[in-house]
Amino acid sequence: MNSSFALRFYPREILFLSIVNIVVFAILGISTEKLVIDKIVFNSNVLWYHSNVDVSEKWDQ
Numbered sequence: 001m002n003s004s005f006a007l008r009f010y011p012r013e014i015l016f017l018s019i020v021n022i023v024v025f026a027i028l029g030i031s032t033e034k035l036v037i038d039k040i041v042f043n044s045n046v047l048w049y050h051s052n053v054d055v056s057e058k059w060d061q
Contacts, residue, residue: 010046017042 018039025035 014043014046 021035021038025032025038
């Protein structure tokens, strides 16, 4: 598995969650900038989770 796995197998989930987030953020009155930050953090986390990066034991605790 590598980071492209997330982009190949989760596009519908990402699209669905993006639509839900837009609706929820609009209802709560949260700014567009915070929605963009949320999506960047979320997608970065998904890509990191599926990447094949070896992390030393010191950092993996």
